[in-house]
Amino acid sequence: MRSGARIEAFLEMMSAERGAADNTLASYRRDLEDAAGHIGDLAGADPAAIRAYLGDIAARGFAPSSQARRLSALRQFYKFLYAEGLRPDDPTGTLDSPKKGRALPKIMSEAETGRLLDRAAAEAADASVGDSARIAARRMQALVEVLYATGLRVSELVGLPLTVALRDERFFIVRGKGSKERVVPLSAKAREAMRLWLVERGRVPAWAESLFLFPAASESGHLPRQVFARELKGLAARAGIAAAKISPHVLRHAFASHLLQNGADLRAVQQLLGHSDISTTQIYTHVLEERLVRLVNDHHPLAVDGH
Template identity: 65%
Template sequence: MRASVAIENFLEMMSAERGAADNTLESYRRDLESVAETLAARGINLPEAKADDIRHALDGMAAQDFAASSQARCLSALRQFFRFLYAEGFRQDDPTGVIDTPKKQKPLPRILSVDHVTRLLDRAALEANEAAEADEHLKAVRLHALLETLYATGMRVSELVGLPASVVRTDHRFLIIRGKGAKERMVPLSQKARDALQRYLQLRDAMPGADENPWLFPALSESGHLARQVFARELKGLAARAGLNTASVSPHVLRHAFASHLLQNGADLRTVQQLLGHSDISTTQIYTHVLEERLHKLVSEHHPLAD
């Protein structure tokens, strides 16, 4: 069977029997026709291809700098195609069954240096002290409290803006955070974060209707508390005023900075996992590059044979 006929039959089956969307069918067509063309240049008919032929085609994609996700998508289309040929009796095997899916490389998390975080926090503190107008003063003090708390705890931005006011009513050297899956974890608070929260709490409690709102950071929103997008926007503005690249600053980047700076200063991966609220250590392992850098520096500085 010619490749073009096999591809058309496969697409017709995907449309009629599985109700595949037009975009999905077009994606399958592009990937299958591309591989068919690559194999035809070597005198190989796609429906008759062997596992090594498929690997050759995928290697060609890699050589052209196609992303691993693109290669994986193409292989997925090929798997469906050859399963169809097997089910219809056109083949006695599936050559894609022994081919591993190309692995996506996890990008390293963007982080801020300690110096850049310090500049952010110093700018937030300066604006909290200098803002004269009542509304601006409240927003500046709130932003300072948000930043100090986020960098001190590394909590998710959704956890931060959704903190209940009750968590800081008592001895708040520690915060109890309710994270994903309603799981609770305890994280310590720095003295600077405690001071910034107490200062903000005094202003918050003086707000009209504050007693009726259970959230630490109340707002006129559907949820009743500060929206993540509002915090992110205010943080970008602060970064610009602090002379930092706004594209490199976000609440999630500060969470990464918290974790990376802990590891740089001697914390172990398990501790960071618990503080971040990761259920699986593999999620925390995106920070292993920090550990590798620390170990390399340790050996370079202390090994007797190091240059």
């Protein structure tokens, strides 16, 4: 069976047994045919030939993510050939995946975050608006204050139980990824925003029995994350901040970055964010590096005029 026929057999298996979508199958086909065009006998290729192919696509300027996708397609292909007894080994077993650079998170400055929170507070305090606008504004104020105070994931935020606000405590426990629990802080401003939101929430009879802090007539029973993200962009625009620059995740990053800029320990931020591995938190090391440079420039006896 030639390589072309084996590629077809692989794609048939992915469709019939794995239920792969048409787009996925087309992507596999393109990647495998490109590799076959470079290697020749793709089905019989050895590790050196595959390594040379990966070097070629790197030289062609493919991003590490694209290189990794090509290697993943080859791994699946050779795993299939091995399982079917069409070759005695997997030549990709000793190959390392291309290193993917971790993108730096979008960051809001403390001044921009302050403008966003001030705008939310001003809209919530506007007595000239109708009931529905007032309720929406109070909810938004509570959402952004709690998000910036805690660094919660957006799914954790919109799904908060009502008991978090009823207790009015400086800390609460949140259940995050993998059902892992962690303790997160609540600032005085966040607790006050939640208290004001509870007043508005209590005026809506349909929400009286809900166990969620931010109830909604949705399948989940709470405010959908997409609705919050859309309304947050609207708030940002009204605060003079580009809507493209902000999302709930950006506010979570702002929480972490501003803590580090003001002297927090990376391990502590890891715990507050709920990262199981500190390597995930290390996307913020650029913030620490800036702080250390500033520390040396400002305080080292050999630093001259701050340089």
